[in-house]
Amino acid sequence: MKPPTVTPTVTPLIALNASSAHYGKQQVLASIDFRLHQGERVVVLGKSGAGKSTLLSLLNQQLSENDESFAWIPQQHGLVSNLSVFHNIYMGQLDQRSRWQNLLNLLWPQPRAKKQILGLLKSLELNGQLFTAVAELSGGQQQRVAIGRALYRQSPLLIADEPVANLDQPLAKRILELLSKRFNGFVLALHDTELALANADRIVGIKAGRIVIDQASNKLTAKQLETLYDDVDTGD
């Protein structure tokens, strides 16, 4: 199946043309065509191992090469577990501040940053954890700290790999709404089709390293998305 091509009028933020990715000798992604425009809200779906994370890495790479500002939530969170929640969230703005300011905040958190991050914690439902070491938090709480770090970057674009995988359904819903509100555009990898349909403008489905669905979400049904999780390979 060939994904429908959109004819862009403005230059896209990301343009992958027949890209592929390898893990050692094994090909993980093959002939990927993907474009992302400003303000687009894209959810990537697919079984685990289909190549979602690899696709996000490709996007990440291209954005970095183009020097685009974006926030990033990796699957492994990338938190520094013996630093506090404050510090891990503060890290979202490290590159926007002077190194002395950063050093000062590392040793003794400053009121301004404290106030900003306290506000964030409220919306992430992490009240009272400002100075708890991340190592002492539960998996779900750690995930929200990683989200907090992305929010604190105050970037218009978010790339996130399974950002709500460790949260229960109602909380996951609230957090995704928060992300929709705070970011102008995003590319999220999710595994929940319902959440995907509710939050995305456009859905990209990956199966065995290829993009097999790339459509506006209001033209898709949950039924259609289920084909992504079939064991039967649709073949080339």
Added chain:
Amino acid sequence: MSTLATNWPRYQLPRSLLGFLGLIAIAVICSLFADISVITRTPWHEFQQMLLGASTPALPPPALLAQAVLQTLAFAVVAVTLSAVAGFILSLMFAHRAVRIFCAVIRAVHELFWGLLVILLLGFHPLTGILAIAIPFSGIFAKVFAEIQEEARQTSPGNSLKQADSFSNFLYARWPLVKPHFSTYTLYRLECGLRSSTILGFIGLPTLGFYLESGFMQGDYSLVAGLLLLLYLLIGSIRYWAKLPLLPIYAVIASLYLWQPLSIEWSLLGNLLVDLTPAPIKQSSLDFLPWLLAIGRQEVLPGVINTLLISQIALAASGILALIFFPLVSQQFTPYWLRLTGHLLLVILRSTPELIIAFILLLLWGPSMLPAIAALAIHNGAIVGHLVGRYSNDIKLRRDAGRGFNRYSYEILPRVYRQFLAFLCYRWEVIIRESAILGLLGVHTLGFYIDNAFESFRLDVAILLIAITALMNIAVDSFSRWFRHRLHLQSSATARTPC
């Protein structure tokens, strides 16, 4: 938000950070009392001479050189092999308190002090060199081997064969687990053994150190540079020729090479025992207490204080240097070609024994505590920096991790910090041992008074001072254990007792 502002959560510095800041504060206080000054005679002239020497390295005549190299190697190989065997046997009995105390005592006395003691008994017989290294190393091996076995027991408790006798159990269930660690550690000790063997030359044994010392004394820096290069070469080559199964074979060949008939004159031994008896008892006078007080006031007290001052300043300085050094060899910061330079620098700094660094600095800066402190800090800072750098290589950073100082302060340092502090704490005991030894260069640490007592043949005083040095090492070791325990610092057994 306004209500939040009134009762904002207060940040508390993590306890482990307070621990290091505490060590630095103690060092600053110590430095107020320490004699730190550059007594400049002609430092630039001397430095020029050294640079000139370094650029024109020279070696002693081939016959002498061959003998010195072979002796250095032979002492190290025989002593490390013997002590690995003795240490292994002792480690099996490590559950007994008496064995633990015995091992703590023999490793608390430095190789050089053991050397000075054994010389009294055997003279400059090869066995002196072997025993001087093998005795303390056995204590160290015993402790490390016991800890490795304990770790194996903890990590795989299900791995014991319930029905088997304890010997088969050990052979099948334990040995395969601990063998690689034993092997790595034994070969690592060989490096320490080579350094110790070299250093024994400073008290007159015919190893490389003997010629190094005379090079220093005569200001023949070309000779010093040549010999140091040779030492680096020997240490660097260990990985190519040393394999655990070959070690016993090397040890046999080395013993044959060193072989000399040994004749202990028993009358001498009798005299020795008399000399070791405290003077008042020997003279059967009753003023034992005044004798002890006089030694306490004139030698023990200043010796202990100076040793402690030097080691506490050196400990904090080693920590700070390690934090500067480790990025030089870490894959997280330094590109490959620059990292090679960093590795070269750290290899040189950590392969050069403290005594030799101190000797060089002493010639440059004149006699104060400064050369000793700097030598200890440079050597130990390089070792800890190397270990932390290696540890940092395992960290997987996220794609958007910061660079430069942001990466250092936020991403890497917090992740390696506890290991860093653990490595530093394990150096505490080593630094104390070494700062006592630096007294041989004239800094008034315990080693200075011990050396003086030997030279004026007051053996009773010498042995008393050595015993006090050992007690101090044991005390510092247990304090460091308490400190690590308080801060929950841990590290693998083999990283704990480097030389």
